[in-house]
Amino acid sequence: MTNIKQQIDVEALKELARKLVKRPSQQTEKMEYDPEIKGFIRDCLLPELKERGLTNVKLDQMGNLICRIGRPDSAKKVLFLGYAMTHPASSMNEPFAGQVVIEGGQEYLRGRGVSEQKGALAAMIAAAEYVNKNLEELDGELIFAVSLAGETGRHDAIDSIRKEIDLKADLGVVGIGTNSEICQGNKGRVDILVNVYGKSCHSSTPSLGVNAIEGAMEVVGKLREMPIKGEHPKLGKATLTSTSIKSFPDATHTIQNECRLVFDRRLLPGDDVAAIVGEVEQTIAGHEPYKVDVVQGPVTFPSEVNDDSIVYKQLSAAIKAVTNEEATAFYSNSAIDAGYLNKWDIPSVMFGPGKMEYWHTDNEILGVEELWNSAGIYAQLAYNHLRKKSSV
Template identity: 45%
Template sequence: MDPTAAKNFVEGQLRYEEVRRLLIKLVQTPSPQTELLEEEPKVLSLIREIVKPELQKSGIEPVIDDKGNLIARLPGKGAAKRLLLVAYAMSAAPSTMQNPYSGALVDGAPYGLQGECVWGRGACEQKGSLAAMMSALKALAESKAEPPGDLYFVVSAAGETGRHDSLAYVLDHGKVEADWGIIDGPPEIQLGNKGRVDILVTVKGKQAHSSRPWEGINAVEGAMKVLEKLKPLMPYPSDRAHPELGKVSLTPTAVESFPKATHTIQSECRMVFDRRLLPGDDPAEAIQQLETAIGNLDPFKVEVQKKDSMYPSEVSKEADVVKSLSRAIQVMLGREPKFSYSTAANDTGLLNARGIQAINYGSRDIRFQHTDHDLVSVNSVFEAAKVFAFMALQR
């Protein structure tokens, strides 16, 4: 199918009202991050009870793997690059947001947006791009269109977990064989992002009654010494900088002491540090840097451990997937694409590390992420759906 035919097809098959209906339905279905992470029943229910039946109504038969992720495939009839679209089911917790699952239609003007918007937790992040990708697939399936190469669609049970586990499981067990990947992202083509490694620093002392502190070794005091040692590395542990992503950073994000008892000198204190990574960085070197900076803190014992991590990512504007997506934006939206980078980590790094050329694109609007005004422009979601549908047909 040539570009003109693909454009006419998409414009004839995709309906604004249907995209809006699906978006509202997704936003009205709670799927918040909880301490259960990818095992949260509401997240898994969204995939099982909402996403899967919607795809089945259009003639798509997805499978749900052992981790609750959904995988769908539209087989291609040619040898075009195999494309993987990745969306997410989990959104941030509602927190202090009012009516977080109303899915109400509101005027975008007070928020600097044009036209009507859908209000609700996750609208500006996961739910908008999820609706766009689903709408594109449903339109293709209902019209019996055959893509020029295999088209895969994955809905991950993650979205707010800060680790690659869900998508890695799909790649390891889901029989997804893709050349290109587009992961939920902003309306610009996101070419790169920082990676991240979480580092757990555990300080051990000696427990005692707080009325006799001299008999103990207070791990809280040891943690304070660790922070003093690391202060020269915060917020920038290195002068190396990326022209778009800037410098790496180091910051503490959690602290907890034990035992959980009153009037007790604490025998253990745990701190988690967020260390951002640039493309090409080695997480092991970042951890070694902390260990060296902390050094010997006798009488305290200090352990430094690697926890969850996510790869950094960077793709050139000249990459094939970028050129193809750029053409889709030009043809379907009548404008030149914009490009961006992100300091946040996401799954594109994993795909690129696995040899799948990957970028981010969608309807995310970072201005409203995790705020009390979480909303998304319906037109932005509709535009993303048109771009996804075109790219599925024209690569």
């Protein structure tokens, strides 16, 4: 058969990616519940898919998008998972202009999220449209879901999607920029929340109080000295680092009676989250004269698939078919939803167009050729797995 990539209109794909960039969907403190992000899915993506003939589309109770293409009763299923939320525009100039720029003689798209979430999202939409147009050659179902998340560091959105449709699939691809390489595994993460309590008083008489800031400093010191167990041949060592500290009451000339700290504990495949949180609690126990509470926060599961897994083998074959090059793979310290999907027995990897070095930068760009390749690879992967046995 003809290379599927050549059947995807590159100019239409480019305009689709620009359209997605032009509609902001930035991370805020409201996370998945931000009206801008919900509106991006409801008012931009939903009608876009329906205009392309993808009619079995709905929003779950949370507001995530679920599009089903093909036969729901089929035993063969492929999952594509894209993301709506992007990093905030921050100091980027014209982040939502959807510019086309030329660098080094190559054509690029520029805008917030284009190299991280929205390039992959556009490529997945184009692939879903291709699958829908070729259903007569297929005998299975493509489930294309778009999560409200993307920058949240938790699995709430994909958990909602799974429960909504009792999600099952033979393999899954998480659409995010990976330098067009297969992210074969990644660390997970648990946020460990530590609250240190003291006693307030006026700062002119500090001896009458118990300064929670000083207690928090001692907690940080103890945890810096705590041995971190675990090492992976590709992911390296687990880490524990402080990421946030806030003190209360927010008042002048006052010894603080509470400090809230957040520690980022990176997880390796096979780690026991409860045991890890317990180690932290034990390390800082008996912290007189302070009272200290340790609470497990959001968890993002680590992920790993082997070379013989169905998703690795079939995605590698699709990359070879489209680009005539061998697939390359890597492991990442960053965590997103591949670990969740693997935990629920959907072998999954991260893969998509976009150089990771451009994420969150003031010049976030994506090569048009790389975008086109990924659309072809996604489509090739779904077609190869779902096609009828008699198809040639």
